Amino acid sequence: xxxxxxxxxxxxxxxxxxxxxxxxxxxxxxxxxxxxxxxxxxxxxxxxxxxxxxxxxxxxxxxxxxxxxxxxxxxxxxxxxxxxxxxxxxxxxxxxxxxxxxxxxxxxxxxxxxxxxxxxxxxxxxxxxxxxxxxxxxxxxxxxxxxxxxxxxxxxxxxxxxxxxx
Amino acid sequence: xxxxxxxxxxxxxxxxxxxxxxxxxxxxxxxxxxxxxxxxxxxxxxxxxxxxxxxxxxxxxxxxxxxxxxxxxxxxxxxxxxxxxxxxxxxxxxxxxxxxxxxxxxxxxxxxxxxxxxxxxxxxxxxxxxxxxxxxxxxxxxxxxxxxxxxxxxxxxxxxxxxxxx
DNA sequence: GCAATACCCGACTAAATCAATCAACTATTA
DNA sequence: TAATAGTTGATTGATTTAGTCGGGTATTGC
Numbered sequence: 001x002x003x004x005x006x007x008x009x010x011x012x013x014x015x016x017x018x019x020x021x022x023x024x025x026x027x028x029x030x031x032x033x034x035x036x037x038x039x040x041x042x043x044x045x046x047x048x049x050x051x052x053x054x055x056x057x058x059x060x061x062x063x064x065x066x067x068x069x070x071x072x073x074x075x076x077x078x079x080x081x082x083x084x085x086x087x088x089x090x091x092x093x094x095x096x097x098x099x100x101x102x103x104x105x106x107x108x109x110x111x112x113x114x115x116x117x118x119x120x121x122x123x124x125x126x127x128x129x130x131x132x133x134x135x136x137x138x139x140x141x142x143x144x145x146x147x148x149x150x151x152x153x154x155x156x157x158x159x160x161x162x163x164x165x166x
Numbered sequence: 167x168x169x170x171x172x173x174x175x176x177x178x179x180x181x182x183x184x185x186x187x188x189x190x191x192x193x194x195x196x197x198x199x200x201x202x203x204x205x206x207x208x209x210x211x212x213x214x215x216x217x218x219x220x221x222x223x224x225x226x227x228x229x230x231x232x233x234x235x236x237x238x239x240x241x242x243x244x245x246x247x248x249x250x251x252x253x254x255x256x257x258x259x260x261x262x263x264x265x266x267x268x269x270x271x272x273x274x275x276x277x278x279x280x281x282x283x284x285x286x287x288x289x290x291x292x293x294x295x296x297x298x299x300x301x302x303x304x305x306x307x308x309x310x311x312x313x314x315x316x317x318x319x320x321x322x323x324x325x326x327x328x329x330x331x332x
Numbered sequence: 333g334c335a336a337t338a339c340c341c342g343a344c345t346a347a348a349t350c351a352a353t354c355a356a357c358t359a360t361t362a
Numbered sequence: 363t364a365a366t367a368g369t370t371g372a373t374t375g376a377t378t379t380a381g382t383c384g385g386g387t388a389t390t391g392c
Contacts, residue, residue: 001167001168001169001170002167002168002169002170002378003167003168003255003276003279004167004168004257004378004379004380005257005379005380006379006380008257008272008276009380011272011275012270012271012272015271015272016271025338027337027338027339028338028339029337029338035265035270035271036265036266036270038380038381038382040381040382040383041380041381041382043339043340043341044341044380044381046339046340047339047340047341050339050340057338057339057340058338058339058389059337059338059339059340059387059388059389059390060336060337060338060339060388060389060390060391061336061337061338061389061390061391062337062338062389062390062391063337063338063339063388063389063390064338064339065339076275089169091170091171091174099201099202100202102304102307103300103304104178104201104202104304105178105181105182105201105301105304105305105308106174106177106178106181106295106301107300107304108298108300108301109177109242109290109295110169110174113169113283113286113287116282116283116286117279117282117283120279120282121279124275129272129275132274134269134273134274135271135272135274138268138269138270138271138273139271141268142271168349170349170350170351171350171351172349172350172351175351191367193366193367193368194367194368195367204351204352204353206351206352206353206354207351207352207353209368209369209370210351210352210370212368212369213368213369213370216368216369223367223368223369224360224367224368225358225359225360225361225366225367225368225369226359226360226361226362226365226366226367226368227360227361227362227365227366227367228360228361228362228366228367229359229360229361229366229367229368230367230368231368
């Protein structure tokens with residue numbers, strides 16, 4: 001099992017889409033700026049999200065991405081699955097041939113853990129995240145900063161990873 | 167967060183010790199044979215388990231490792247921690263500076279997930295695993311096979327990873 | 333119709349981690 | 363004192379991560 005930036009970025013980007021629903025397509029450049037994720041990397045992730053029919057794309061000027069379903073119908077577990085980060089904690093992918101064709105001593109433990117994690121994450125939808133106080137606060141801060149950057153003018157580069165921001 | 171063979175092997179090896187408690191020190195060679203884990207790799211893992219005072223070692227002929235506490239007092243979470251596989255799902259190690267000094271959009275979600283997983287794993291002790299039916303079954307099979315290999319004689323190498331076993 | 337926008341796609345890469353292997357060394361005990 | 367068994371450090375091939383780079387192609391406002 002692994003949960004790295006790949007899965008975290010995917011969920012963050014999907015949540016960004018959910019937060020800006022109803023404002024037409026959202027460009028990856030916007031998400032990149034707001035969330036501080038490399039644009040090229042986002043393109044890779046959205047290719048997978050699109051193949052899994054979690055988002056749909058609109059090409060051309062003014063284009064971008066939109067959720068393909070309502071936020072209440074998309075849960076965190078399937079977003080992570082879509083970018084190939086399995087939530088499976090077993091080493092044998094549930095086949096049970098961990099030790100020369102038979103199950104290993106701890107096989108059932110990892111199965112239980114997988115069930116636990118998957119259950120937890122699939123109960124959380126984008127809609128439920130949007131409703132959370134802490135998410136709202138961070139989103140407002142990000143929108144404010146993005147607006148600020150636009151007014152300041154040419155300095156529209158996204159804030160860098162380690163960079164201190166006002 | 168990551169859970170790979172490192173953490174799984176560590177838990178498996180500790181459970182093997184718990185299953186053979188009271189039979190004096192258990193050598194890593196024995197564990198290697200029963201569990202199909204490379205001896206050299208076990209040495210690395212047990213160096214960390216010893217530094218974390220989860221096991222104690224006895225040197226010399228007839229030596230090996232023993233649990234440093236009773237099985238009911240050792241939980242799975244601390245074993246995984248001991249081999250440097252954190253159960254933390256955040257990217258910022260709970261510091262909260264995921265995005266230029268501030269928390270990112272999904273920080274609290276990953277905190278919740280971490281709490282969930284840690285809670286689940288720290289409720290499972292070696293003693294509770296030893297008592298499980300499925301663990302007992304696998305352990306018996308492993309002991310039987312090891313005995314068999316000893317009788318057959320010179321062929322005492324551990325069963326290889328992909329090898330089909332009778 | 334054409335230039336700008338924005339998605340689409342594939343190849344490539346530096347760094348990190350995994351899962352070991354190898355060799356040498358030290359302590360203990362039969 | 364020789365065999366056993368734990369201890370430590372260096373090294374390694376394979377894989378994955380977290381991107382970058384460079385070229386496409388579709389669409390639309392002017």
